[in-house]
Amino acid sequence: MSHSSVLLQMENLSVTYFGPPDVVAVHGVTLDVKRGEILGLAGESGCGKTTLIGALTRLLPDNGEVTHGRIEFDGVDWLGLNEREVDQWRWTRVSLVSQSAMNSLNPVISIGEQITDAIFAHEPRTPKADGWDRARSLLRMVEVDPSHVHSYAHELSGGMRQRAMIAMALALKPDLVIMDEPTTALDVVVQAQIIHEIRSLQERLRFSVIFVTHDMSLLLSIADRIAIMYAGEVVEVGTRSILNHEASHPYTRGLIQSFPSVFHQRTRAGIPGAPPSMVNPPSGCRFHGRCEERMAVCSVYAPEDRDLDGIGHRVRCHLFGDSGITDRQPLAGRGEGSGKSC
Numbered sequence: 001m002s003h004s005s006v007l008l009q010m011e012n013l014s015v016t017y018f019g020p021p022d023v024v025a026v027h028g029v030t031l032d033v034k035r036g037e038i039l040g041l042a043g044e045s046g047c048g049k050t051t052l053i054g055a056l057t058r059l060l061p062d063n064g065e066v067t068h069g070r071i072e073f074d075g076v077d078w079l080g081l082n083e084r085e086v087d088q089w090r091w092t093r094v095s096l097v098s099q100s101a102m103n104s105l106n107p108v109i110s111i112g113e114q115i116t117d118a119i120f121a122h123e124p125r126t127p128k129a130d131g132w133d134r135a136r137s138l139l140r141m142v143e144v145d146p147s148h149v150h151s152y153a154h155e156l157s158g159g160m161r162q163r164a165m166i167a168m169a170l171a172l173k174p175d176l177v178i179m180d181e182p183t184t185a186l187d188v189v190v191q192a193q194i195i196h197e198i199r200s201l202q203e204r205l206r207f208s209v210i211f212v213t214h215d216m217s218l219l220l221s222i223a224d225r226i227a228i229m230y231a232g233e234v235v236e237v238g239t240r241s242i243l244n245h246e247a248s249h250p251y252t253r254g255l256i257q258s259f260p261s262v263f264h265q266r267t268r269a270g271i272p273g274a275p276p277s278m279v280n281p282p283s284g285c286r287f288h289g290r291c292e293e294r295m296a297v298c299s300v301y302a303p304e305d306r307d308l309d310g311i312g313h314r315v316r317c318h319l320f321g322d323s324g325i326t327d328r329q330p331l332a333g334r335g336e337g338s339g340k341s342c
């Protein structure tokens with residue numbers, strides 16, 4: 001086991017769904033997750049967030065495969081583990097809270113049985129009564145009345161189901177909890193309560209979180225660092241503060257300007273157009289068809305990652321750094337072509 005501050009490292013990761021047509025849904029992603037941090041992963045629907053999570057959890061569909069790069073988890077080659085080893089790591093090292101607890105929880109097994117199943121499967125010597133006591137404690141920890149240990153999913157509200165999922169995910173004290181849009185289906189009041197709950201549990205228990213959402217405003221309130229995905233690539237990553245105040249990639253700036261701020265006066269503006277088809281992604285920068293700042297070079301050469309501050313504010317855009325490409329003239333009629341599929 002490594003004692004580095006980095007828990008999870010993805011290096012130049014690409015994931016392909018084999019067709020026809022073959023689709024490279026994640027392309028060249030380099031990203032790390034530090035111990036005890038909440039890393040937010042944001043982007044529009046179809047940008048590759050779910051595929052990246054599938055690769056990280058080794059739960060890609062049958063036609064999906066990591067075709068390039070590596071994932072290292074706590075110093076171990078994660079993609080090199082066999083299925084049995086991955087099963088041992090699930091729940092104990094990495095766990096997942098998915099978007100819909102109703103679809104993830106088994107409707108014919110009580111909440112307590114589902115939590116204790118995970119405990120007994122990984123710790124078979126645990127006495128039965130202790131397992132059930134732990135299930136009650138876990139429910140209490142996520143502020144669900146422990147008497148619900150005998151309830152079924154349909155007997156709980158949406159918020160309680162999501163809390164029960166979080167309790168299950170924490171049952172075996174994993175190092176990393178992946179939360180895939182965990183509050184999307186909830187109303188804003190319950191969403192705020194659960195976000196507060198996640199943050200306080202994470203601060204208390206010091207596990208790492210990858211928090212996936214299309215809701216940038218949510219990440220600006222909960223994440224330590226944020227990675228922005230567009231068309232299968234991570235186009236910017238930085239601390240919450242950097243992205244809130246000094247977002248650099250035009251797409252990130254567009255995302256941030258898409259929602260109102262209670263702290264700053266700003267004009268709300270959407271991002272013109274729609275994400276490109278991943279069957280035939282655009283040449284050069286994948287955002288060039290929607291970018292108000294695109295230059296001649298942008299549709300020809302793919303930008304490389306650039307570390308702007310030497311401490312991890314990374315951007316993939318020709319506006320920054322010197323990639324040896326000199327043709328940086330702005331295009332006449334900026335914004336022309338916005339809205340076209342690129």
Ligand code: SF4
Pocket residue numbers: 249250251285286287288289291292293294295298303316317318319
């Ligand atoms: Fe816009 Fe060019 Fe930067 Fe892409 S590389 S985001 S098109 S300026």
